Amino acid sequence: MIRQAILLLVISTVLGLGLNLVSPNKVDFVGKFRDLSSGDNPIVPPTAEPNDPPFIGINEAQMEFATGKTLFLDARNAEDFDCGTIPGAINIPFESLPEGDLGKFFDSALAVPKDHPIITFCSGEDCDLSLHMGRNLKLLGYTNVAIFFGGAREWEKFGLEMQRRKQCGN
Amino acid sequence: MRKLIDNDYLTLLSRLLVGGMFIYAAFYKIVDPAAFAKSIWFYHLVPGKFINLMALVLPWLEVTCGIAVIIGFWHRGAKLWANIMLIVFIAALGSTIVRGISIDCGCFRAAKSATHSAWNSLWFDVVALVFALQLLISRSTRWMLSAR
Structure with a gap:
């Protein structure tokens, strides 16, 4: 059993690595993925695509926050939002967006002009809701969208004020 | 119970389901x-x-084990891998739920759009694991290329 299992692994490794050399979709053998950490540079997830809205880091997010004009949009569910978010942020859970005309929905939910500055965020590096929300807003014609991928966790990590609607664990 | 587990038809069904x-x-x-x-x-x-090495090798391990389970060649090693992979997938998916991570699971398609429910994939893998476990302990070797 073990011998067969090892042989299967060897064959799979040879096939996987060998075919990658000639594949049109080949990738580097050693990935250049960012390990979990946060710094001053904007965190850009590997799922980012060229047409995505720009990604901003904590410094820029904080500057935008300081203007008081930018709309911060928390894409997590209501429970996470209540446990702690960027002050003044509004909550539209990406996972429970309504069916049907999203354009109309966002027009009334956001209640801002299409060129109003909007920053989407969620928990942080382990969450891609901010990315999906940002993409959707851009597709719907919002022209001034940015994604703060560091999210609520990075905001809190840098000692910035959090708005908590209820007390949660840890 | 033993008789059911060793049933030729059930074992064939499990091979087709898990391998497929x-x-x-x-x-x-x-x-x-x-x-x-x-x-x-x-x-x-x-x-x-x-990550890239894993992304290159893991799918081929799934393919070789899937084929081996279906045709019944090196099926013991393949059944072992099938169970190991399913347990690892379940643990990984479970950990995303416990840690509250919202992600596309990447289980059946390398997803790019909407967030996939980890719970759905988790249940699917648990059901698959039941069939894979049956395969692992079944003594039926009927309709296999090689009984070894």
């Missing part, structure tokens, strides 16, 4: 390894350097 599922699941990962690598990254369980 692994081959199907591997297809999109092989076509787009970069997207699958990104799916792995979101789990935050594998060090960055090893």
